[in-house]
Amino acid sequence: MTKIRAAIKGIHAWAPEYVLTNKELEKMVDTTDEWIMTRTGIKERHILKGEGKGTSDIGTEAVKGLLKKTNTNPDDIDLVICATVTPDMVYPATANIISDKVGIKNAFSFDINAACSGFLYSLVTASQFIETGKYKKVIVVGADKMSSVVDYTDRTTCVLFGDAGGAVLLEPSEDENGIIDSRLYTDGSGRVHLHQKAGGSVRPASHETVDNKEHFVYQEGQPVFKFAVTRMADVSVEIMERNNLKSEDISWLVPHQANMRIIDATARRMGLEKEKVMINIERYGNTTNGTIPMCLHEWQDQLKKGDNLVLAAFGGGFTWGAIYLKWAFDGKAVAK
Ligand code: ACO
Numbered sequence: 001m002t003k004i005r006a007a008i009k010g011i012h013a014w015a016p017e018y019v020l021t022n023k024e025l026e027k028m029v030d031t032t033d034e035w036i037m038t039r040t041g042i043k044e045r046h047i048l049k050g051e052g053k054g055t056s057d058i059g060t061e062a063v064k065g066l067l068k069k070t071n072t073n074p075d076d077i078d079l080v081i082c083a084t085v086t087p088d089m090v091y092p093a094t095a096n097i098i099s100d101k102v103g104i105k106n107a108f109s110f111d112i113n114a115a116c117s118g119f120l121y122s123l124v125t126a127s128q129f130i131e132t133g134k135y136k137k138v139i140v141v142g143a144d145k146m147s148s149v150v151d152y153t154d155r156t157t158c159v160l161f162g163d164a165g166g167a168v169l170l171e172p173s174e175d176e177n178g179i180i181d182s183r184l185y186t187d188g189s190g191r192v193h194l195h196q197k198a199g200g201s202v203r204p205a206s207h208e209t210v211d212n213k214e215h216f217v218y219q220e221g222q223p224v225f226k227f228a229v230t231r232m233a234d235v236s237v238e239i240m241e242r243n244n245l246k247s248e249d250i251s252w253l254v255p256h257q258a259n260m261r262i263i264d265a266t267a268r269r270m271g272l273e274k275e276k277v278m279i280n281i282e283r284y285g286n287t288t289n290g291t292i293p294m295c296l297h298e299w300q301d302q303l304k305k306g307d308n309l310v311l312a313a314f315g316g317g318f319t320w321g322a323i324y325l326k327w328a329f330d331g332k333a334v335a336k
Contacts, residue, residue, distance in 0.1 A: 004173070008328060009329060010168065011066070011167070011168050012069055012166065013294045015284060019047075020044060020046070022036045022044065029153060029159075031155045036159045041261070044284075044285070045162025045285035054087075055082075058163060058290070059094060059165050062143065063080075063098055063139060066139065066169055072137065075105060077106065077139055078138055079139070080098065080104060080107050080108075081109070081138070082112070082140075083118030083140070084144055085144060085149075085288055086144045086149055093110050094143070114317060115315030116316065117314065117321055118288070119313065120312075122140045123323060124323065127170060127178075127179045127182075136172060137170070139169055140170060142167075144164075144289050147162070147163050161288070162285035162287050163287060165294075179324075179325045180324045182324070183239055185235065185318075193224050194219045195316060199214075224316075225259065229261070229262050231318070232312050235320055236266050236269065239324045245310075245324070252299070253266065253309075254292055254295050254311045254312070255267075255279075255311075256314060257281035257294075257295070258291075259281075260282075266312060278299050280295055300331035301332050303327050303331035304327065306327065308327075
């Protein structure tokens, strides 16, 4: 019996309209465009404005576009997984809220929290349901409203993050294309360097936690950087070696967009020239679970059936991983 592979059959992404530039940040905190560009590669990021708007609104835009593009009836969707660290609420899951907003009624849905690696974790999880033959149409959403957990008086974090998201449709492949291999890792001891201090069961919200600004991203940049730069490159090389891939076999590296220097180091270790690396960090910053689907969406026109893609990420947790997949459709042929 031939193995069923899960293939991405559609992609859509969405970023809010408002653009927060480095110039504007210069007026908010003690920073410069030059510092931000040289240390991170970020020029601007999109921010979701408006009372009562949350991550589900980003995910809903992405899923609506995906259903339209792929001509999919919401009733046919079996499962929705949303990767996010900024859920609308602690519960219920943002995936449930997105499903409700787009009219998906016959599916079950849940969230996955693996910080910036969440989209990869979710893609691997979703692919299992297709590979077993149990389900035929699964949506994976990666979305974050990072502006809801960023302290805009803290120059060490507020320059890094933005809001955006994307969604993919997974279906059983009719050929050899689809997700071929994946390698995911976790090291929980890394939690001390990157976390949100309050709002969980250990430190529930109180006047004190709000006064101490404990509901924002806390990150010790340097230790996270050191870990990220080696682990993201290591796992990308590991996935190449496991699948006998040489640099010339790879059509695209789709890296999580946290820092230009981390992306460069990963591409270098894989022996890839820059033309083969999807990079849009300059315009969106780190949108956490949004970065990889945002890239796939932006590069869709250039993606051809059979292209070898390596998706790689590193995030809080620590979490990291890589996926090797063969792209399953000609991007140019898809209606906008
Ligand atoms: N503007 C100007 N100066 C700044 C700014 C700023 N925005 N931010 C920090 N500085 C200062 C610091 O205060 C420090 O000053 P000091 O030397 O006087 O103490 C100096 O610049 C250097 O600071 P570092 O933190 O050492 O800067 P670094 O080169 O490490 O860059 C950065 C910081 C960009 C955060 C980097 O460490 C990084 O990218 N880390 C990894 C991020 C990552 O991958 N996170 C994982 C994914 S996120 C997630 O999962 C949610």
